[in-house]
Amino acid sequence: GAVVSQHPSRVICKSGTSVKIECRSLDFQATTMFWYRQFPKQSLMLMATSNEGSKATYEQGVEKDKFLINHASLTLSTLTVTSAHPEDSSFYICSASRGQGAYGYTFGSGTRLTVV
């Protein structure tokens, strides 16, 4: 149980285009989803926290107009990288939580975004 599906696993896009990444909880309802960005050889940086039906809470320094997060249902959250630039190239990982901490977090398999 507690499976999170993230799609696509890899995407290459041209500079200036937008890319959407989906994160689905397959067998549970995710009240909260988290989006992380990971640079090579580094830890995960929390970008934003999204709760179903409300606006996402972005971490300091993360551009909310560039990284659009939508959490329209209890099983789906999307991250859209708008007007992508090469510096947006990174590994993006989502995580879903069923509650306040105790149940742990299930991570998606990540999306490797390359902007050319």
Place this chain on the structure above:
Amino acid sequence: AQSVTQLDSQVPVFEEAPVELRCNYSSSVSVYLFWYVQYPNQGLQLLLKYLSGSTLVKGINGFEAEFNKSQTSFHLRKPSVHISDTAEYFCAVSVPGGSTLGRLYFGRGTQLTVWP
């Protein structure tokens, strides 16, 4: 605020040797503690977690960790490692309840490399 320190960025060991990956945390409140493993270009997989109770926690793949409140540590151990244990390991904490919505605070990660 919470913070997590993983003292070793890289730990090389020979196959069948024991290993300890160190993790210390800082928090003014009680926390939940986690260890995750990440294989290249993949998401994070939960190895084990400490919520309460026995301070010695056993996880998957033969790993265990011990919570030491006085030393604010949660070191990960395995008595005999395999080549397949080569991966990046992340220690993380979360705060139960409160306004942080259960977000995870990650350490910088420790690259475990097992040599034949």
